[in-house]
Amino acid sequence: MAKTLLPSASLRGDDHPHEECALFGVFGHAKAAETTFYGLYALQHRGQESSGIAVGDGKELRCHRGMGLVAEVFDRDVLAQLPGQVAVGHNRYSTYGSVGVANAQPLIVNCREGTIAVAHNGNLVNAGELRHRMESEGSIFQSNSDTEVVLHLAARSRRSGIVEMLADALSQIRGAASLLFATADRLIAYRDPHGFRPLALGRVGGATLVASETCAFDLLDATFVRDIRPGELLVVGPEGEKSVQLANEPRVHQCIFEHIYFARPDSKVFGENVDRARRRCGKQLAREHPVVADIVISVPDSSNTAAMGYARVSGVRYEIGLIRNHYIGRTFIDPEPGMRSFGVRVKFNPVVGVLRARRVVVVDDSIVRGTTMRKLVRLIRSAGASEVHLRIASPPVAWPCFYGIDTPAREELLAARMPVAAMRESLGVDSLGYLSLDGLRACVEDPQNYCTSCFDGDYPVDPFGEHEQEARRRAAFAPAPETA
Amino acid sequence: MAKTLLPSASLRGDDHPHEECALFGVFGHAKAAETTFYGLYALQHRGQESSGIAVGDGKELRCHRGMGLVAEVFDRDVLAQLPGQVAVGHNRYSTYGSVGVANAQPLIVNCREGTIAVAHNGNLVNAGELRHRMESEGSIFQSNSDTEVVLHLAARSRRSGIVEMLADALSQIRGAASLLFATADRLIAYRDPHGFRPLALGRVGGATLVASETCAFDLLDATFVRDIRPGELLVVGPEGEKSVQLANEPRVHQCIFEHIYFARPDSKVFGENVDRARRRCGKQLAREHPVVADIVISVPDSSNTAAMGYARVSGVRYEIGLIRNHYIGRTFIDPEPGMRSFGVRVKFNPVVGVLRARRVVVVDDSIVRGTTMRKLVRLIRSAGASEVHLRIASPPVAWPCFYGIDTPAREELLAARMPVAAMRESLGVDSLGYLSLDGLRACVEDPQNYCTSCFDGDYPVDPFGEHEQEARRRAAFAPAPETA
């Protein structure tokens, strides 16, 4: 029996919001499974809990999924059992530590049009409502995922042909959805009309690729063509490639957190180099919140780029003050109670020679609950830092995300519970500065195309279905008890 | 990644028909998962490819399934994660060697009445038809199993309440179905009105048990109460126990092969001791096909009892002429080509001291394709037997089973391809005698209550749905090319 022990929350919980997954698809490649393996491998940072690939050989669609990293789930033997020219793959960050692989994707089902596999990045706000309606009409669900809802909608469509059925289904969902479908001989990609989650189109040789981020194309020596457009349904099959604009929104709402934290800096998302946007955030942060200090350090690796931007504009020297342990394993043993800073030390160790007697600016990309940051500050002080000035390269996260990011309830968000002055005290820093929302907007090229709801609570799609109980709304937005 | 390599057909293929599974359920036991573990353990002979248990704790239903023996799939850690008072479990003999556990049972799904788990022993003859209809109306299927069809029918029922919905569903299916359902707080057992597959009711302490065979009760020191009746739906829940007779057939058609081969001799099935019926078959066989010989041997272990019956009536001495290797592993390496009798030798070794220069009566319970028997006869001769007289303790298997037993197509059945005289020659034996159908009937208590379609082609339920293609019917009953 294969047991999968998930890392305890305190160890993986580096107090960032979490992306729910990575998508990769390919059509027209003799080694579709291997290609997808490498694509998922390059996108491993978007999800580490489970991985899966479904491959079509023109007649059949086969799927393998498992718990763990893509390189743990797949080996030569498994890939050899997945022949075919079309594939979709998925890495999942799971919030549920469960026995078994029931929630791993791609999902694969049979309906009257044959077998279909689907991989999803995002979150549907009306999934509960749709599900409730379909259950009352006799549908049965094998998972709790939004993704299964899409398949049920398609299966129940009165239109004929798999593409038409999917189009019908996609017209009914609301929320965030970058989706990849595979049949035995077709690859179908869709991005919701708000464009919440990224999805990029690439080519290598005669093959078509689709991926959450362009760094997957780089590994494969493939060329980035363009983003899948918000509202676009792209069908690639034996008959060629066909793009349909299913819907349009007056404005698109791309997730600005991709630039702040999720995407790899070597990727291009939403048409923009992540590295460049992220550095601009650091620079703007330095303009908004300068401080007299000796060194600037980052919380590696996600805030390295922003920290260097801050250092450059502020003129304060960039140093490596924290060493990150990259060997954090899957099964882990709880430490002795009483080792105070253990949880954070397992991940980061301060460089005493860099920090001692220095006035330190610590740049991080975001704060969610603040618990890890509090320990980290204590760790930096224990290494001898004379002052700790915390600078966050994004505005305060004060509202939960409903579009595919795993955030805690509002009452657990540090910034929803107290004003900045109280946060400063709570975190134990000498000063605290957040990038302003206007400042952030100035760092990306088309600021009007971004969703910033986690900062301003301005939700572009009503996060609650019409029949949603008021109770749920209240729970999500419970008045944070300690708010000043 | 856990890879599961199924044994190659030639090794597990001991040329018997194969039972598709074992069922075990419990209600009202503080350790429902452990109890089910032991129940499945005692029923391991009915299926070795996968095992699963779903457990309800009054609020939630949790499930764990995996490839392999029950003692491989479950350990203390896994059982500890399955608390609850109600459980259903399943051992599967799978005909499909596939990567992953998608076909393992119990199936667990969500519908408007909540979460429900199901385990199935049998085969529905109208599953394809029902499935086709429901797919055309928008249902999606995650497996190829008949079992999922039952759940869809229930989910689509217009009745309310889980029991009513199931009753509605069960009224639509045709064929062989012993079924166990669990919700978070209920155990539901059903046996089709023909009663094809066994299902027994037991008690231990205050708990209710249901099992495919009574040997599962023995291991748990539980008491056998009675069989679930053909057509009976038994619901055990917080409100107590309730039995509903959903349907009645003028005659029941219990699978006579349970007595011939499937069930353990220490079990009681269909109200009769298996051991007793099986010994009677051997005795009757001796009366019908006596022979002058020195010893009677069995093909261990399934024909031991019949062979002893034969020995007793014939007066020929019973001996152990074949030693069976019980350590046949899951992953196995193909032998050198050229070791002629290897496939059968891995499983059986002849005892030369017993066989040499002896006239040997070999008693086996049945012959399907005849390939293994041919090798076994050669092996017995190579050990020095001067004559080999084969006696089969059941009639010739000349028709495929459509009620839950895995048999090959008609054209592969030895008895469908040639008359007994030709079989004798083909198998290389000095004489061959099959128990007559009338003789077999005389060995069980209520012969009118048994299905004997694999012997006489007299199918109590039309094995093909009304909309079934004629092609399929023709394929199943293809004129055997070599039939005399």
Place this chain on the structure above:
Amino acid sequence: MAKTLLPSASLRGDDHPHEECALFGVFGHAKAAETTFYGLYALQHRGQESSGIAVGDGKELRCHRGMGLVAEVFDRDVLAQLPGQVAVGHNRYSTYGSVGVANAQPLIVNCREGTIAVAHNGNLVNAGELRHRMESEGSIFQSNSDTEVVLHLAARSRRSGIVEMLADALSQIRGAASLLFATADRLIAYRDPHGFRPLALGRVGGATLVASETCAFDLLDATFVRDIRPGELLVVGPEGEKSVQLANEPRVHQCIFEHIYFARPDSKVFGENVDRARRRCGKQLAREHPVVADIVISVPDSSNTAAMGYARVSGVRYEIGLIRNHYIGRTFIDPEPGMRSFGVRVKFNPVVGVLRARRVVVVDDSIVRGTTMRKLVRLIRSAGASEVHLRIASPPVAWPCFYGIDTPAREELLAARMPVAAMRESLGVDSLGYLSLDGLRACVEDPQNYCTSCFDGDYPVDPFGEHEQEARRRAAFAPAPETA
């Protein structure tokens, strides 16, 4: 990490003495590793806890060992990494439930003559003494096994050449030792001058085989040539085959328990068919201890043959009264406390239809502690047997074995603790009869060539080294407290 959980003693402890291992070797076969795999597979009954194969390709000697059955430890990939023409393999029954594989064999070491692998069946009575002497002279030991002692003796020999060194070493050891050695290009077999443990020579094609039992040759379609003679050292290498008689004893002392219990009935050991000797024991037992009864049953599978012998002479009908579960797994969960007969029920289930209201003769091959038998008798009675007459097809085991069999200390042996009348009462049977020692001797061909020390305490080799502490002697032979 691969954890190996050994079955709890109560489950594997079927109250038999335990053989410590199986040996298999081959020289001159293009697929030496595969051949050894199959040889070990046929000898799996002699040891199930670990398995290993060392293979030489003329230049190098490679080894793979692991916990579990041979089919679990080896697969195609592993065998493919073990090319070569010479191999030795070993199955171990381990009395030590330890983490890791340190005690698995073959041992493989480097000395001045190169790399050498060794597999051992037996027990040296002067191992402690030799070890103590060599440790005091600076040798280091990596295991607690006797086997390592042999290698140290060889390495310290002043003679030159691997064969001469081994001969020197073997002249110093006392006790039971069937040994197989492999170098990169040689197979060497040795059997101690008393011939305690079996070792047989075979051939297939141009290859030489050596195995603990001839059933391994049968599986490989190989021919049994003769036994390795007591005191013989057989060397097979590029220069051909050479046999040296290293030592002679006036009498040989082959382990009579091989015929009683250990060997497979289809094997030939010590030049005699096991099946035949075992049946004779049953017949003689019937002559010595007749009883008026309805049926004779065996404790399957080890006493089947003896039980049939008993039935034949006594005229009482042989029946199958106990069904054995062959699916006992490696990891097992403890039952509910309070299930009285659970431990034995997991392994055996009584056939009620056979036993009820019958006077039953139960034939078993031996009793060690008696704990399992006590439960089994209770189980048979609970199935309705009106009388239970226990017949043991060997004399009372009253003395521990020092020649390679795992027996408990004298004070735990039932027959050392009480006379037969008290045993009868303790076991709860209506009558109890053991085969007499003279009776047993009459069942084998050359009775003077057998060791019977476990029955009569007449140890052919002093089990304690000269410097052995008196304390140890006293402990082994502690006066059994309850002896009448």
Place this chain on the structure above:
Amino acid sequence: MAKTLLPSASLRGDDHPHEECALFGVFGHAKAAETTFYGLYALQHRGQESSGIAVGDGKELRCHRGMGLVAEVFDRDVLAQLPGQVAVGHNRYSTYGSVGVANAQPLIVNCREGTIAVAHNGNLVNAGELRHRMESEGSIFQSNSDTEVVLHLAARSRRSGIVEMLADALSQIRGAASLLFATADRLIAYRDPHGFRPLALGRVGGATLVASETCAFDLLDATFVRDIRPGELLVVGPEGEKSVQLANEPRVHQCIFEHIYFARPDSKVFGENVDRARRRCGKQLAREHPVVADIVISVPDSSNTAAMGYARVSGVRYEIGLIRNHYIGRTFIDPEPGMRSFGVRVKFNPVVGVLRARRVVVVDDSIVRGTTMRKLVRLIRSAGASEVHLRIASPPVAWPCFYGIDTPAREELLAARMPVAAMRESLGVDSLGYLSLDGLRACVEDPQNYCTSCFDGDYPVDPFGEHEQEARRRAAFAPAPETA
């Protein structure tokens, strides 16, 4: 069976020399095994192929070892089976991809003084000679490791008492050896008189700790006390702590590569902050090899600190131009042939936005063969860099190491094959500058205390034993064919 597939050389082979292992020991801690687990965890960067812990509880010494990361080899269940107050642990970087764990450490053996475990970091230059002598005198070896030689020497010592025996043994070895020994109740640490490899002493609560680097102490909230002195034997046992100076060398020869590459920057080794020495190297490199450029980038993560030092002195801006994938798995699938830069891309992806049209200074810590660097340069150019100036923060590695570092033969070392000008061309860079040896010496505090033989061929201990064949010497120093 647990198979361990090692990563292919091309993937782990990042063209650095490789440290052979990490040591950690503890005495007087109630949870010695857990403490050692965490110590090894913090030292994972020094060896990832196997891990092991031996623990003494005052009476017995138990050991568990396995292939993989420490968090893969150990879990709660395994640690629970290792009770005790004293422990030694080891992480190994193995150069041998072998089936099984025979080479994993700690080694554990029995000798006349009882059971002893040993873990070793280093390489003995006279191991072959000592081994040859002891084999000729009758010792047997179970591994090819130098470490076993130490144990044999101790076992053969005529002195009495474990400490005396070890001291005797240690006086005979020559070369690099930081060693940790454990008995059931003692921890013994030793560092060779040249002090080649690091070994630090720490304390937490009442417990004594010993570790390869101080970062292990940090994770455990322990205090660094001092380094184990070259030639010191430290014994910690129930009788207290005792330090003996076994030998003295006129000069110590600590491995300067610990500062250049091996040690974590947050560690203190040889009494000096690694981070500080490493930054100085970068600064000095900038002074010696300035260049007009737009940005400085590092090859992450090992050269980050040096690159920042270079940036600071040169005034050229530090940027992150390469993103490292930290999810490289253990089992990996070879890519399509034809993906040119694949091998290096799997590990690094260039940030196009940073590199395009820029004159780039690439700082790396060292070059061994040059193969990876050549691909990396090509990758950086393909991302649009207009110029690539390579700066190496250490002198050319032109001689193999014989003191515990895994380097290729001299003829494979890029710097032994050609002068700098030719290297520049071979690597395809616009300019190439190495730190001078004098410059490097100026970066550490006591330059006279360091071994620099890999740069200057000045070996402080003759790397070949007196009886060593001349052939081996010639092979090691084969005239590099392409040397100008």
